[in-house]
Amino acid sequence: GNLMGSRLLLALDETDPQRAFFVAEAAAPHLAGIKINWPLLMQGGLETVAKLAKLAPVICDLKVADIPNTARLIAEAAYGAGAAGIIAHAFPGAGPLRAIRDVAPDRDLYAVITMSHPGGGEFFDIAALAAVARDGGATGVVAPATRPKDITAVREAVGDLKIIAPGVGAQGGDPRAAITAGADLIIVGRAIYQADDPGAAAREFAAALGD
Numbered sequence: 001g002n003l004m005g006s007r008l009l010l011a012l013d014e015t016d017p018q019r020a021f022f023v024a025e026a027a028a029p030h031l032a033g034i035k036i037n038w039p040l041l042m043q044g045g046l047e048t049v050a051k052l053a054k055l056a057p058v059i060c061d062l063k064v065a066d067i068p069n070t071a072r073l074i075a076e077a078a079y080g081a082g083a084a085g086i087i088a089h090a091f092p093g094a095g096p097l098r099a100i101r102d103v104a105p106d107r108d109l110y111a112v113i114t115m116s117h118p119g120g121g122e123f124f125d126i127a128a129l130a131a132v133a134r135d136g137g138a139t140g141v142v143a144p145a146t147r148p149k150d151i152t153a154v155r156e157a158v159g160d161l162k163i164i165a166p167g168v169g170a171q172g173g174d175p176r177a178a179i180t181a182g183a184d185l186i187i188v189g190r191a192i193y194q195a196d197d198p199g200a201a202a203r204e205f206a207a208a209l210g211d
Contacts, residue, residue, distance in 0.1 A: 006032040007179065007209040009059065009164060010202065011189030012052070013037055017044035019193075024055050026199035027192055030206040032185055033057040033084065049081035057084035059164075063112065064088035068099035075103040084108060087142060090129040097136025108139045108162075113154050116144035116167030126150065130157030140164060140184075145173030148181035155182030168205075175209055 010027050012034050014020040020040055028034075034056045040048060041060070052058045060078040064071050064086065071088065078086050085108030088100055101109050111133035114124040121144070133141050140162030143154040151165060165183035167173035169191030178186055188205050195201035 006030055006206045007185050008206040009033050009035050009185050009187045010192055011035045011187050012193055013039060013189050014193045015039045015043050017048060023193045023198040024052055027202035028055040030202040031056045033059055035059045035061050035187060037061045046081040049083050053082040059085040061087040065092050066096060068095045071096035072099040072103055075100040079104040079107055085110060090132040094132050094136035097138055101137040110140040110142050110164060111138040112142045114143055114150050116146045116171055121147060121150055126153045127157050130154060133158060145178035145186060146171055148177045151178055151181035151183050
């Protein structure tokens with residue numbers, strides 16, 4: 001690996017909490033963090049955050065897209081459960097982002113600038129949403145490894161904010177191309193959590209991302 005430590009985030013989209021913890025324990029030594037999404041939270045409850053946080057920093061990928069008051073209530077629940085970071089959409093504007101940031105100014109807030117699935121960039125204005133992310137006090141942004149050109153554009157627009165990039169593995173994104181384009185951390189899901197040996201898979205991805 002490199003001096004910065006691992007550049008790998010695990011997207012733990014396993015819906016069986018027991019399997020999720022098995023995967024997390026195996027992969028944790030090789031990770032910069034664990035990203036969890038609605039399906040696992042809905043199956044395992046908020047205590048899932050606290051349990052996983054003992055293994056690695058947890059980013060709650062809630063894709064918050066709501067009015068400031070609701071965004072604040074969601075942030076209070078997620079940060080209160082031990083989340084190190086939250087992912088929110090940028091398109092509702094800077095107000096909801098600020099509301100999340102105000103709940104825990106010392107924690108991370110990532111704003112979605114554009115998405116990794118085919119057609120995922122269609123409705124997203126990178127320059128405008130990057131400005132919203134900066135204005136809203138986001139500490140980082142989400143941009144797709146499936147489209148390195150988008151990462152390059154996002155990097156130019158967000159300055160030194162951290163860029164985390166999903167879409168590597170099952171979605172076919174090239175992790176080295178994403179890092180070359182400006183991504184700081186690479187998000188890998190199925191290629192690790194569905195592997196026969198998730199620990200080995202995580203170790204290989206982490207090593208491949210090292211300088």
